[in-house]
Amino acid sequence: MIKSLFNLFFPPACLGCSQFLSENEHVICTQCRHEIPLTNHHLDSENVAMMKLYGRLPVEHVSALMYFHKKGIVQELIHNLKYRGHQEIGTLIGNWYGNELKECAILKTIDAIIPIPLHPKRLHKRGYNQVSTFGLALSEQLNCPYDENLLKRVQHSKTQTFKNLLSRNEIKSHTFRIDTLEKYQNKHLLMIDDVMTTGATLEAAGKTLLEIPDVKISIVCMAMSER
Numbered sequence: 001m002i003k004s005l006f007n008l009f010f011p012p013a014c015l016g017c018s019q020f021l022s023e024n025e026h027v028i029c030t031q032c033r034h035e036i037p038l039t040n041h042h043l044d045s046e047n048v049a050m051m052k053l054y055g056r057l058p059v060e061h062v063s064a065l066m067y068f069h070k071k072g073i074v075q076e077l078i079h080n081l082k083y084r085g086h087q088e089i090g091t092l093i094g095n096w097y098g099n100e101l102k103e104c105a106i107l108k109t110i111d112a113i114i115p116i117p118l119h120p121k122r123l124h125k126r127g128y129n130q131v132s133t134f135g136l137a138l139s140e141q142l143n144c145p146y147d148e149n150l151l152k153r154v155q156h157s158k159t160q161t162f163k164n165l166l167s168r169n170e171i172k173s174h175t176f177r178i179d180t181l182e183k184y185q186n187k188h189l190l191m192i193d194d195v196m197t198t199g200a201t202l203e204a205a206g207k208t209l210l211e212i213p214d215v216k217i218s219i220v221c222m223a224m225s226e227r
């Protein structure tokens with residue numbers, strides 16, 4: 001009662017276009033939902049996301065739900081999720097995509113969902129990892145555990161002289177670390193992230209996970225830029 005009165009005076013706005021939502025709309029309006037450019041990657045085992053990592057990282061499956069365009073609805077959604085605390089966007093996208101990914105035979109063998117971690121300083125500042133709610137919703141839909149403790153960002157020391165001696169690629173490969181090689185030996189891990197751009201972060205994180213003996217890797221992102 002109080003909530004509906006509140007909504008009468010302050011109706012919630014769509015997180016894609018800022019128009020007021022009607023009573024049966026949730027998080028994003030029907031029009032935005034229809035205008036979101038979908039990739040349909042999961043229907044194509046040789047999709048462009050897969051091709052981006054070709055020859056760089058051995059993977060079983062790569063897909064993103066949406067295309068990320070500058071100034072588009074998806075950019076607005078990701079911005080609201082990352083910088084304005086709207087974690088409900090991750091839940092919405094995770095439930096939506098998880099429901100479709102359930103049908104992918106290759107994803108039925110997933111043993112755990114592993115988010116790309118934020119740098120601890122950034123996590124402290126933002127208060128949350130923007131892929132957490134996405135991962136938790138996927139975990140529910142795909143019926144497998146979500147593990148945010150496996151993959152960690154490496155804390156670089158202030159003395160960066162050492163860094164100057166390394167090439168860019170070497171630095172990338174020193175970005176992530178894992179503490180245990182036993183837990184997921186011979187398992188299939190699903191790495192998740194918000195937006196896949198060049199794929200460099202996923203490649204570096206994936207290479208770290210590949211230190212686990214006989215591990216298999218798949219990747220699912222909310223969005224992918226075509227760049």
Ligand SMILES: [Zn+2]
Pocket residue numbers: 014015016017018019028029030031032033
């Ligand atoms: Zn809208």
